[in-house]
Amino acid sequence: MLKFELKRLLSPRANQISLLVFFVSALLAIYLGAQGYKQVRKDQIIAQVVFDKEREHIKARESLPEIGSLAYYAKAPTQWQLSPWAALFVGQSQNSLAAMKVNALALQGQIYNKEVINPEKYRAGGFDLGFVLAYMLPILIGVLCVNLLSDERQSGRFRLLSAFAGNAAVKSIIRALLLRFYLVAGIIVLLFLVAAMLLSLPFDGLFIQALGLSLVYCAFWFLVATLIISFNMNGLFNSLAFISVWLGFAVLIPGVIHLVLNQQFNEQPALKASIEQRLILNDGWDQDMQDSLQRFVEQYPQYSEKTQFSGRFHWKWYYAMQQLSDLAVDQHWQDHLTQQQARASNLALVSWLSPNLLYQQALDQLAGSDAQGQRAYLLQVSAYHQQIREFIYPYLFNDTAITSEDIERFPLFKPSQQIQPAQLQGVHYGVMLLLALGAFCLLVANTRFKRLTVI
Template sequence: MLLFKLECKRLFAGTVNKLVLVLFLLSGIFAIYQGALGYKSIRIDQYKSTVVFQKEREHVSSREALPEPGSLAYYASAPTQWQLSPWAALFVGETSSSMVAAKIRATALQSQIYNREIVNPSQQRAGGLDLGFVLVYFLPLVIGILTVTLISDEQHAGRWRLLNAMPRSVFSLVGKQIALRFVVIWFMVALLLISAALLLSLPFDIFFWTVLGATSLYMVFWFALAAIIMSFGKNSVFNSLTYLSSWVVLALLLPGAVHLYLSNQYHSDAPLEITLQLRMTLNDGWDQDKQATLDAFVAKESKWSNTAPLGEAFDWKWYYAQQHMSDIAVQDQVEAYRRSNAARQNQLQKLSVLSPALFFQLSLNELAKTSGNFQIKYQQQIADYHQTIRHYFYDFLFFDKQVSRQDIADFPKFEPQTMVAQGGSWKLPLSTAVVALMLMIAIVRIRKVKVI
């Protein structure tokens, strides 16, 4: 017990140690607060979209004369929403650079999706400051500062030979010092997660314990790395620079190299090309044979093939037929981009094993349903809902049916589907095996520390 008290005093005596721990807590609290505000803003936007659409529907339904179907289809912007986990407040992922509450009309779909991509999600790197950023990048630095100079400080103070002369094993003493630091930092991480759960009303379910367990494994990796570095018996400057260099390589350079490689391998300008091609097709359609466009449309959408031929006047059914044919004109590009994006995400998951930081960050995003894979799933839900809207209005446009107030009330709503992560069963065994190997190497090396 006396030795434990002395080690606690040593741990909290240094100004640097206390400053680092305080900064870690403050940065974690600030990240939680900022993430809570961001998530609240997302939920407000999604709620506002739903409320505004409901008000617009009530306004249209209250009018004495209802609008014609084509006009109603043009102005009816139906809200959708990315069904995020509440943990998205802590692990933002792709949600900071992509739409999460898109409004969809019956017009051409692809321009509605890709014309809004102000920031291409495939170009995103680390994202903003959230709790995931603090855990992925700041936590290893805290571990290194508190741990990597343990043995070299003892050697510099002249106590190392004395410790080796004691009957108690030096390995046991060093192990207890490392364990104390692990426990202190682990309790701080747990405190941050518990505080976030209470602040955001998150359940203490399997997800909470999964995040805590994954963070613990991540901590063990960096503690093991620090132990391996200090086991070489070098001075504090060497140990600190070696650990910092390792952090730069594993947390910054390797993830950057992976993203650079993927950016070169997979075409990232496709959204712009799709939007431009679709816009040109729409514009050219006004100068082409409108009946031929309608015939081409009903050849693909046979359910509405019994519609009457076009007259001389403008006809809404040609307009929406042209909109859909424009989507079809870029369908090959869209499918190629989706396959490329899915392949990129799959390759990113595989290459993330090169960097524990990237691997951990992607795992957190997958758990919070904010990863690129879930963005792809959300876009597919938008596409399915867009087809439902189109078909709803086609009944009126192609069969000359008038819209009633009941039809407005029966307008289909977007129903977000539960999105489940796939293909991640290998992550836990792999990460556990890597951490166990690092821990074994660290134990063997610590036992062989030279006395200088």
């Protein structure tokens, strides 16, 4: 019987092509994701190696440059500590620099000075394994399942089996659906195993959660197909119904959500901060330098007696003005962080309307590549920038020459792991919602199957 069911499943050319396209697309997504992740890690490692070599080169010099010049050219690398799962579910990691370099100059002039993509324009992800599973997997399930009952009726097998007692015809349909589910679930498990080998993913709780969520999502779409089959309509109606459900969940609802969020968050405070900071810094050259220093020591009173300098320029004024320009646009920066948090929260709230979007959001959370992960990285960069500034201030205002030992004490960026247990709360809620929707489909489909009649 199993051999017969497998032959029925794999004989149609459409099924063969759909399975092949899905499997090849998933393997391609895994390969491209692995290459992209390796390139990100390579860039991060190279940035750190270059910085270390530059520091060793400076330490080996007989005479060291003054701290102002040194701090101007020394760009310290930072790292968005992406887990290998980000190769499979890229999320926001494709839109942001993952190895940003910063120095003691104004932070707002550095964050977006190399960006070519506005990170405020949130995208769920690119062509990765998450995309293949979220959007191509339902299509594969539809091709394999929605015409199952109509094909059985057309071949006459359903009428023949209905002559036997015990709902043999309905049991045959259910058995065929289960076989298809086992096949597709096996492919998903195989893909995760391949990804684990390529990316050296540990078989830990995170692996189980990602795989379990994917299997629940797969089961949900099988139940949707089962519900459509249970209405006992012809193949054309079943196909159009499944395509309509898929378009609604995968295209229409996410598109409307995207438009609404763009209308709701149409301001760009981060861009305002970057532009205004540069204008304020440029205007500072035409202002009284001692007045600027007095405003700076209001933030750092320990240097209030050390603001005097001779000549038309001094590094202490220059870095004080950099900090003042950052402070002048701090409200824009805080507005950007608040807006980023609100946008992510609203997206998480309305993503419940689309299982596709909900599933992909959950995968990005598991990978730590969602908007929350990006925001955490920006906050780490901001805190590190403050460390660099406060490291050089004593040398500037005390007119202290820097030594090789001081260069050795230069603060280094310490990345923190992005995936936190609290972030996975949305994943658990997503699983419960998919299970609830699937249970509803199963309940309705079971009721409908009991009413099937032989035509």
